Amino acid sequence: AQSVTQPDIHITVSEGASLELRCNYSYGATPYLFWYVQSPGQGLQLLLKYFSGDTLVQGIKGFEAEFKRSQSSFNLRKPSVHWSDAAEYFCAVGLSGGYQKVTFGTGTKLQVIP
Amino acid sequence: DAGVTQSPTHLIKTRGQQVTLRCSPKSGHDTVSWYQQALGQGPQFIFQYYEEEERQRGNFPDRFSGHQFPNYSSELNVNALLLGDSALYLCASSPRGYEQYFGPGTRLTVT
Numbered sequence A: 001a002q003s004v005t006q007p008d009i010h011i012t013v014s015e016g017a018s019l020e021l022r023c024n025y026s027y028g029a030t031p032y033l034f035w036y037v038q039s040p041g042q043g044l045q046l047l048l049k050y051f052s053g054d055t056l057v058q059g060i061k062g063f064e065a066e067f068k069r070s071q072s073s074f075n076l077r078k079p080s081v082h083w084s085d086a087a088e089y090f091c092a093v094g095l096s097g098g099y100q101k102v103t104f105g106t107g108t109k110l111q112v113i114p
Numbered sequence B: 001d002a003g004v005t006q007s008p009t010h011l012i013k014t015r016g017q018q019v020t021l022r023c024s025p026k027s028g029h030d031t032v033s034w035y036q037q038a039l040g041q042g043p044q045f046i047f048q049y050y051e052e053e054e055r056q057r058g059n060f061p062d063r064f065s066g067h068q069f070p071n072y073s074s075e076l077n078v079n080a081l082l083l084g085d086s087a088l089y090l091c092a093s094s095p096r097g098y099e100q101y102f103g104p105g106t107r108l109t110v111t
Helices: none
Strands: A003-005 A010-014 A019-021 A024-026 A032-038 A044-050 A056-058 A064-068 A073-078 A087-094 A102-104 A108-113 B005-007 B010-013 B019-024 B031-037 B044-050 B053-057 B064-068 B074-078 B087-094 B106-110
Touching: A003 A087, A003 A102, A010 A019, A019 A108, A024 A073, A032 A064, A032 A073, A044 A056, A044 A064, A044 A073, A073 A087, A102 B044, B005 B087, B010 B019, B019 B087, B019 B106, B031 B074, B044 B064, B074 B087
Parallel strands: A010 A108, B010 B106
Antiparallel strands: A003 A024, A019 A073, A032 A044, A032 A087, A056 A064, A064 A073, A087 A102, A087 A108, B005 B019, B019 B074, B031 B044, B031 B087, B044 B053, B064 B074, B087 B106
16 A cells, blocks of 8 residues: 655744755555645645656746655755745655545645744 | 635534535546545545546545535535544545645534
8 A cells, every 4th residue: 555754744944945845655656746735724735746757846836846766755845935835735645646546644834934 | 717616614513413515626627536634634535436436445434425426526425423523624626547636625523
């Protein structure tokens, strides 16, 4: 069964600093990988996805993620964090884009300080 | 283009009651999935509907059931509510084989 680990429950960064959120997955075949963001009391917004091809994927709001098969990782990065990025971030893995279930990690809550 | 919509936004029920939550998928999407998100947790997959049939199911009891209509909209039904069913219920839609787009969720409180 697929699983996702987000080792950091809570991260605090200063506005303007760089950000990296970690994600490790467990799945036997090539996974479909996603990062979602959730603001308090809201649904989830898709930031970016990896299905195949270039292992560095660009998303919305200036985010990017890199798929590293050898490390079973799909870390999310942003070079300069804005106060509006404060939210909870979820990494997820699926068997295919949307035809099978998606398994989510437990999330990383990002706090941005001035 | 409207995104995924869910109703109601909030709901308060008593233990033992039954509840029905509704979801309208994004235009052009034919697959609907339901998730339960308890406070402080990631979403947990309940089940997925495609062509009006349940295609995949997570580790949820039979008290959780669903339906998909010919227009692709969907309902989630929960019977014999327990306090532990209190959560945010998220609906996600997708065109077959692609990423899922989530609705704003329904906050269910069981007292």
